[in-house]
Amino acid sequence: MNATTLNTIKVWSQFIHPIVMWILFGLMAYAMYLGMQSKKTRTTDDKELRKELIKKDYRNRHYQLGSILLAVMVVTTLIGMAATYVNSGKLFVNAHLLIGLGMTGLFSIAAALTPFMQKNEVARISHISINMILLLLFGWQAVTGMNIVQNVINRM
Template sequence: MDIPAPLQPIITFAHPVLMWILLGLSLYAMYLGIQSRRTRTASGDEKKTLVQGKFILKHHQMGSILLALMVLGTIGGMGATYINNGKLFFGPHLLVGLGMTGIVAVSASLTPLMQKGNDIARSLHIALNATLVGLFGWQAVTGLQIVQRILNPS
């Protein structure tokens, strides 16, 4: 498939840019999650102050955005790689990216259980998302290496 020259950079670099944005949004979602937990466990004036921050609602909204953009970003990255190269490169970056997409989906699916007060689901949600953020950091490094190979082909 021939991509018009003006669209080539957009198709090639949309995935890396989106993923770096998602890394930042993931860190923000983690902050909101911590504040949500503080709100849930606080009492008295501290709880009243934290409730005004609407951290739980913001955490849910950010989680929904992350889920949607992670799935679309994964599909887009694989699509751009296939369009540009006629194949996917089977390696750690691809496999970890697919695993991260699964993790974010499972993590989001725990929300109804957490809303019913299931502490096991809550602990699993936290563990999955901590793993996700760690993997995101690793993916950022390997993704930059891929971008450098695209910019400086040998």
Template sequence: MPETVGFSLNFIHPLMMWSLLALSGYALFLGIRSKKLRTTQDAELRKQLAKSKVSQRHFLVGSLVLALMVLGTFLGMGVTYLNNGKLFVGPHLLAGAAMACMIALAAGLAPLMQRGNVVARKAHVGLNMGVMTLFLWQALTGMEIVNRIWVNR
């Protein structure tokens, strides 16, 4: 593989993850609006939220986040392996793998939540808040890695 191609591949994962962080924020926003739809006593607000199909959009965007998170995790590991012949096992890799597992667990709770299981709903929210917290930290450590790649070019 030409050196410029290998070097350029290093930036696909970070660009994808920053986009995914923004998409995750949107999924969070939709989740909050979906909760508002379930819990509000305001008939007009309920009608407006139901009309905008906020719950369905949360489900769809969340599904996309899950798929892209898993894809992005393996893409990052694959590019690292292609360019270096090994993975660097450290906090960034381990936290990324944990995030992929956590988001899969959170998505797996959807059928239980659809049946009204409150414990599953709380676990879903807790797991996803953990993912978002790790994601913000990952963004910072990822930029440190990108900077090292850029400087050592």
């Protein structure tokens, strides 16, 4: 590869993290919907409604999407940190980075609670609470991340 190609990759690599994170934000909201439908399937007394909801397999779809979200969140967090380091020669220790790392940890805790949720109401409530906090933090990260993207664009 020549220097121009490497520089182009270096510059555009900075946009992978924010683009994927916006997609994850939307998918996380969809995962919340799937989780709510899964709970509805589990708790409804209407047998006909329950049959219809079971056919839609909300529980497995929620579980599978959550697994994908966890993997992509961890990898994309690392990509964002790597792109920042490659392009700036350092990581900027600020609220966006610290909250993002904290969110990655919370995401893994929420996922780790999954096997315990079937028989433990505390695990289920903890899982839901952590994910609601994550969704709020994700919204805040989206705003602060766009400020960072604007700074990157201004430096181009």
